[in-house]
Every structure is written in structure tokens, then in C-alpha cells.
Amino acid sequence: MGIVLISAAGWLWFDQALDLPALLxxxxxxxxxxxxxxxxQSAAH
Numbered sequence: 844m845g846i847v848l849i850s851a852a853g854w855l856w857f858d859q860a861l862d863l864p865a866l867l868x869x870x871x872x873x874x875x876x877x878x879x880x881x882x883x884q885s886a887a888h
Contacts, residue, residue, distance in 0.1 A: 846872055 850869055853859040861869075 844873075 846869055854861055
């Protein structure tokens with residue numbers, strides 16, 4: 844969730860634009876972490 848928070852902070856405080864490729868990339872990172880944590884047997888729980 845760190846990348847989401849840093850991106851949101853940059854958008855709110857520094858007026859950095861998040862275009863569609865940036866949002867898609869962040870979404871893919873979040874989705875990948877979620878898949879690993881929810882479905883992978885190798886993830887430490």
C-alpha cells in the first residue's frame with residue numbers, strides 16, 4: 844500500500860498528475876500483491 848499512499852500524497856500536495864498508464868501500473872502492483880497474499884502457498888502468513 845506504500846506506493847498508493849506515496850502516489851496519493853504526490854497528487855494531493857504536489858499536484859503531480861497521475862495519467863492512465865500510471866494508474867494502471869499502480870493497480871497491477873496492488874493486484875499482484877493481493878494475489879500473492881491471498882492465493883500463494885509460499886507467502887508467509
